[in-house]
Amino acid sequence: MLLIYCPYCEEERSELEFRNAGDAHIVRPANIAEISDEEFEEFFFLRQNPKGLIFERWRHIHGCGRFFNAARDTVSDRFYTTYKAGEPKPDVAAILKGEQDKGAAR
Amino acid sequence: MADLATATRNAALTTRGGFAEVVLTPAPAASRLSLRAGADALPGLSAALGVTLPTRPKTSALSGKRHALWLGPDEWLLIDEGEGDLMAAAASSGTLHSSVDVSHRNVAVIVSGPGAEVAINSGCPQDLSLPIFPVGACSRTILGKVEIVLSRIAEDTFRVECWRSFSPYVFGMLSEGAADAGH
Numbered sequence A: 001m002l003l004i005y006c007p008y009c010e011e012e013r014s015e016l017e018f019r020n021a022g023d024a025h026i027v028r029p030a031n032i033a034e035i036s037d038e039e040f041e042e043f044f045f046l047r048q049n050p051k052g053l054i055f056e057r058w059r060h061i062h063g064c065g066r067f068f069n070a071a072r073d074t075v076s077d078r079f080y081t082t083y084k085a086g087e088p089k090p091d092v093a094a095i096l097k098g099e100q101d102k103g104a105a106r
Numbered sequence B: 001m002a003d004l005a006t007a008t009r010n011a012a013l014t015t016r017g018g019f020a021e022v023v024l025t026p027a028p029a030a031s032r033l034s035l036r037a038g039a040d041a042l043p044g045l046s047a048a049l050g051v052t053l054p055t056r057p058k059t060s061a062l063s064g065k066r067h068a069l070w071l072g073p074d075e076w077l078l079i080d081e082g083e084g085d086l087m088a089a090a091a092s093s094g095t096l097h098s099s100v101d102v103s104h105r106n107v108a109v110i111v112s113g114p115g116a117e118v119a120i121n122s123g124c125p126q127d128l129s130l131p132i133f134p135v136g137a138c139s140r141t142i143l144g145k146v147e148i149v150l151s152r153i154a155e156d157t158f159r160v161e162c163w164r165s166f167s168p169y170v171f172g173m174l175s176e177g178a179a180d181a182g183h
C-alpha cells in the first residue's frame, strides 16, 4: 500500500485516504473575463503530462480534508516530498540531487 | 501417501450470538456538532463549550461527557453524551465560527475487547498500535468503503462514528472483522 505524508496531519497515511486533484501551481489569470478562448484553453485544459517529476495537488479527503502539494514521479509513483498549500514550489534540481545522493548512499 | 487437508466450514449464523474477542455495541444517542473556526476564535469557543479544542493532529479533549475531536486544522467534531446544548454554547461564544448540528447525521458503534484493533483494522488502514494511536487519539479515516471518525476511548475500546445510513454496512463490516479477530 502506498503511504503519503500529509503535511497537516504530520504523518504518513494510506493512499486510500487521499484523492489526486490535478497539477499544482496553476495560477488563475486575474483578468479571467478578458482573456481569449485560446488563453483560457491554455490555462484550463492544457497540461504537460510529464514522464518523471510532476508537481500535483492532493487532498487528504478522508482525513484532515486539506489540499496540499506533492512532488511525485509519474513512472515509479514515488512521492519525493509533500508540502502545505501556499508554500513555494521546491527546487527541481535540489529534489533530483537529493534522490541521486540517496541512491549513491544505498 | 499424501495427507488429506480438510477445510472447516462455518455455519452461516455461528457468529450472530457475539464474539469471544470483540464486543460491538451501538452507542447511546448523543448530540454532535460539526465545528469550523479559525485560530483566533479558539479561546472563546473553548471557554463557551467548556472543553479545550485540541490543535494537534489526531488528538482529542474530554471534559465530563463532552468530547472535542480534532478533524483538521480548522475543523472539530464535538460529541456530548449528556444533556448539554452544544449549539447554544457555541452561539454564546461571541466568536466567528460555523457550527452545524449533526446529532442525527451520525451514529456510533463502540468496539471493545482484546480483538478490537484487529476488528477495525479489517477495514481501516491506520496503524492502531498503542504508541501510534494512543488512548485519546482520533482521526477521520475510512472503514471499507465508507468514511468514519475513529477515536480510542480506552486501551481496548474504540468509538466508530459513521453516517446513519452507512451504519448497517459499518456494523456488518465490524462483525466480519470481529469474527476474524478470534482466529
Ligand SMILES: [Zn+2]
Pocket: A006, A007, A008, A009, A010, A060, A063, A064, A065, A066
Ligand atoms: Zn491530513
